Every structure is written in C-alpha cells, then in structure tokens.
Amino acid sequence: MSSSLTWMMLSGGVIGAGATLVASGLSPRQPALALVIDALSRPAPPARTRSRRLDLALATPIMRLGLPRRSTIGDLAICERDPAQYLAQTFVLAVVALAGSGMLPVLLGLGGQLPLWAGLVGAFLAVRVAQSRLHTEAEHRRAQMRATIAAMLDLVSGSLAGGAGIEQALDETLDELTGWSALRIRRELNSAAHTRGHARVRSWTALRELGRGIGVDELGELATGIEQASGGAPVAETMAQISRTMRSRAVAAMERSGRSRSAQMALPIMIFGFGYLILLLYGALTAIGNGLNQ
Numbered sequence: 001m002s003s004s005l006t007w008m009m010l011s012g013g014v015i016g017a018g019a020t021l022v023a024s025g026l027s028p029r030q031p032a033l034a035l036v037i038d039a040l041s042r043p044a045p046p047a048r049t050r051s052r053r054l055d056l057a058l059a060t061p062i063m064r065l066g067l068p069r070r071s072t073i074g075d076l077a078i079c080e081r082d083p084a085q086y087l088a089q090t091f092v093l094a095v096v097a098l099a100g101s102g103m104l105p106v107l108l109g110l111g112g113q114l115p116l117w118a119g120l121v122g123a124f125l126a127v128r129v130a131q132s133r134l135h136t137e138a139e140h141r142r143a144q145m146r147a148t149i150a151a152m153l154d155l156v157s158g159s160l161a162g163g164a165g166i167e168q169a170l171d172e173t174l175d176e177l178t179g180w181s182a183l184r185i186r187r188e189l190n191s192a193a194h195t196r197g198h199a200r201v202r203s204w205t206a207l208r209e210l211g212r213g214i215g216v217d218e219l220g221e222l223a224t225g226i227e228q229a230s231g232g233a234p235v236a237e238t239m240a241q242i243s244r245t246m247r248s249r250a251v252a253a254m255e256r257s258g259r260s261r262s263a264q265m266a267l268p269i270m271i272f273g274f275g276y277l278i279l280l281l282y283g284a285l286t287a288i289g290n291g292l293n294q
Helices: 004-024 033-041 050-065 068-078 083-107 117-163 166-176 179-195 204-212 216-229 236-262 266-293
Strands: none
Touching: 033 083, 050 083, 050 166, 068 083, 068 117, 068 204, 083 236, 117 166, 117 179, 117 216, 117 236, 179 204, 204 216, 216 236, 236 266
C-alpha cells in the first residue's frame, strides 16, 4: 500500500512538473522593455566566414591551455587584433618553422636531417619573434595613447576653465584630436552614450575598462577627472597638473630609451673599431712576420 502511494505521489509530481513546464513554454515571461531596446541598439554579430571558422578550430584547443596570457591579451587589445586569429597564425608559424628546420639541410644540399630538438628550437624562436613584434607594436601604441591623453587633459581643462560642461569639453576636445587613439576613445564614449536603463555605462566607467583592457593606467586618471567634474568639482587645474605629470613621465621614458639604445650601440662600435684596427695593422704584422722568417 505504501509502495503504491509512493508511486502515485512520484507520478503526480512528474505530471505536475511537466504541466508547469508546458504552461511556462506557452506563456513565456516577457523581458523588460529596457533590455529589449538595449539588445536592438547593439549591432548584429557578423557572420562567421570560412577563415574565421578555421581560426576558431585551430585556436580553441590552444585557448583551453590558458593561452594567450594576460599580458598578450592586453597587447592584442590595444593593437585591435583578435586573440583567436593571433593564436591560429602563431600555430601555423610554429608548424612552418618546425617543418622548415627539418628541411633546411635538404634545401642547402647538405643531405641528412636535423634532430627533432633543433626543429622545436626553430619553432620556439619563431613564436618568440612573433610575440616580440606584437609587444613592440603594443608599446608604441601605448606611447601614442598616453600622448593623446595628455593633450586631452590640457584641452579639457581649458574648456572647463572657460565655463564649459564636461560633456561639451569632451566633445570639443575629441573634435580637435586626430589619430587612432583619439578615435578609440571616441568610440568607447559613443558606445557608453548609447547604453540605456539598467545597462547604462558611464563615460568614466568605459574609460577605466578601456585602460585596464589595453594596459594604459593614464586612462584611469582621465576617468577620475571626468567623474569628479561630472559631480561639480572644480578639477580644471587638477587635470592640467595631471597632464604636466604625464608629459614629464613621457620625457623620462624617452630619455631612458635613448640611454638604453646608446648602451646597445657600444658593442657594435667596439667590433667595428677592432676590425678597423686589424685592417690597419695587417700589413705591418705581415711585413714583420716575413722579416722574421727571412
């Protein structure tokens, strides 16, 4: 009796859960109007092309290994490159370097083959060269972004001192600036301005997220100044001071880079001087040697 009652209760529960599921499917909960408008305002995701599907197929197993690293993701973000495409290209480069290292003796007409470790070293060096080129490009772009931010702070502080509001000052400043960095900042601010409702993103929040994503801390300083100015704080002089500090940092960085490059040139100059000295002394040493032999 108890067993029959148990089965009856279980059957009733399953039937009730199924009826509830069918009822919820027939009359689904309507999403909030703000969320619908926000979804409609966003551009539709692009269709996946054949090359995109190939990049994802090659990059997905590598991503499961925790690659690319956080620093590489920041470099890719500021260079506006897709991580999946970068991983796929790096994988293909490593395979080509591995195969090319194995075929190198044949191409040189030496015969035989290189050991596997030599091919792996060639693949590793190819990947390191690709990473180094990406990092160099990213650092160059970060320097350009910092210069643009310093100019923005100067112009915004001047507009604020003249009585303009923070939004007007930003619009006027971005209209005056050119280059990819100004376009990137303008794009982030425009994206934040088009958000509505619960998903609304403030301009200073968008700049902070951009700064964290591309590894430029100065964007956080700009965002802090904009947030304080939006609250009514007189920050024109503060922004001008931050701009002067950023320019001083940029000058110090350029001086360090110049000294580093000067030190790197010492070795080639020494090698050149040593070779020139051998060229000058070769005739005299040859004459002395012939005289001693006679």
